[in-house]
Amino acid sequence: MPASPRRPCLVIRPDDSSSDEDPPSPTRLKKKVVFADDHGRPLTQVRIMTEPSNVPPLWSHKFLAEVTQGMSAEPVAHGEPWEITFQQPASSYIEFRKKLDQEKVTLENVIVKENEEILLGTIKVSNLAFHKEVFVRSTTNGWKTSEDIFCKFVPNASTNTVSAAYVLYDTFSFKLTLPPKSRRIEFCVCYKCEGKEYWDNNGGLNYVIVKKVQNKFHRSNSDEFLSVKSSEVEKMHRTSSFDVIQTINKVDPWSEFACWNHVDTSNPYW
Template sequence: MSRSPPQIHAGGEPTENGMKQEEEEEEGADEEDLDDELDASQLERFIRDRRRAKSLPAYPALLNGPHGAEEGRKRVKFADSMGLSLARVKHFSSLEEPQIPSKVLSRHRSFPLEQQDLLSSLCHSFAAGLRADLPELRDTERRVQRHRVCLERLAATQLDVRGHVRVLSGCAGKEVGVRYTFNGWLSHMDAQAVPVAANEPGLVGERFAFTVYIPPLADPGSAVHLAVYLKCEEGEFWDNNEGQNYTVRYRCVPGHAPFVSAAFHAT
């Protein structure tokens, strides 16, 4: 750094004021150099801090102490650095039975039995079945000629009710089906019947078949009411058992066969 020459009087020696001015200029230059060094160090520290992300400490008050920054800093250790595995894999096989803790089993046994469980336990010695409450279907030819449609056959299986419908031939644009209800005609549904090939000689009319699926968990005493119909261009014709409807009831009868849940036994 260039310095101004001291002021010299005629005698050739520097004066006292000139010496003081020179010292002040040297002190000012030293302070400027120190400020430049501080600015450079602060800039370097700022750049280094920007590269390394820091999170807010959990207890900022600890940083106010002399060793707060060192004591409040968190240290992270990885499992592999301590000889442990980073992941644990459990393989399950469908051939192995699950190991249920005894606490879970004891808690499950302490629950009271539900109503459905009580009903299942009660019916272990009973056989569930469907019984058709209808007269023997006879004189099919006479009934089909009288009503143009009649129920010819009805059978109950474990999960459904199936039947045959006989209709009079010669009806154009006919639609044959069955209307049924599970709640005493509060609501009803229709199921369409499909034609069945008949190889019987002299068969009067045409034969159709239908299937009505029964709810698997019907209550004892519940019933299915149904009636068959024929819709054609000439009108709408019904066979409803002379106004009484055809009925299939669910029942429990004593037997030695084991109870099958959610299913019916044919009668």
Template sequence: MSKGVDVDMVNTDESSAKENAHEKRTDGLHSSLSESLFRGENHQSSGRKRAKSVSFADTRGLNLEEIREFDGSTDFVVRRSFSSMTSQMNDVQQSKLEIEKYFLLFPQPSVNYRNFMRTLWTQNVSLHLAWVKNDQLIGSVFVVNLAYSKQVDLRVTFDSWKTFQHFRGKFSRSDNEHIDVFDFSFSIPEKCRKLNFCVRYQCNGANFWDNNRGLDYCVAAHMTSPGDDLVGDTAAFVT
């Protein structure tokens, strides 16, 4: 009987050992499965794209602006370069604005009409009006109607009377039975800086002159900007 008991006890111990071994294998399998699942989840989560987010510097405790200071030498170079660039721009702009214009260096004779008529009756001829347009001197002359046949010329010099030319006036109209009006125009040479002229009236074999009381009528070129005007009567009828 004792031997049977020992056999049963041995069988029971072997069964318990087998059950323990089975439980260990089962636990190991569960642990391996859980670890594999966990790694898979981590792999999937790491493969996903991270969502983009926007944050501002002040929410992170940083400054919204950044100030950099330069030493004096750098500032001098910048200011000198800017000053040079500004000067060049001003020179270009000034060269575009400034143009050469011709101005009358005498008052319009007919501005003071009483003096104009006194001069006309005294010397039988007088410049009436003059102006410059598109580099042409244009004007009119009044003469006393001494006879039907008459001629009016402008004697003009571009070199201070070293040489001179004559430009014929053209009859325009009769102001009344005693006064005739002649018009004139001629081109001013391109490089001319100054011209002088006087008026000659030929009638009945005689010459009558209007030379602005011995001063001549003078027109001169001047560099100016649009909108500039001369002071006085010389500004009138200059275009």
């Protein structure tokens, strides 16, 4: 294939300001630099966008087929989520410390990892002696059978800098596997030290997690939605707007209004 004819980078154009009657003068010629590749072709391309800046570009079906390569955007089916039925013990610190001092062991926090089907948790125990044994006893069939999962010691900064005799509490972690076919798991915590056993069974109720019940208004068809009358929607908007205006009118001046004064503090802040 023959190479494209080369063209110079320097293009000389006549000055448009010169009169049509006068011949172009070499001293009045304009110079324009054009950058090209080694074959003389332009280095840039100009494309005109017909869509506004706030609208995505219109892609052809052929382009989408090349990008997706036959894959579809069907929703991925997920299993039913797990629900923790008890309050996190450490959320109320005063009660948590009181229970720890009295019973020597207490569950601290738990986290459900849905994607891995596991339950992670931490346990606090009183440092009664150096040698300790902590485990979690769980069941999925109402205690017809049970399984003991031994916990791992979690070192902290004070453990490395302070003598073990002066550390008041130790932390242990555990991991429970959530069987896919189970809908309810109960567990309790045991702490063995110096020949004695200390149990935390949530006041006799055990710690329970269950498969979360789906909302009764859930629809399998994504095209179906709950319908609310427009009059009811307008009523809700009017009521909420009226409440906000009444609250603002009671404050004088505006700088004294603090939204944090209206926050519900009955539950712990996460």
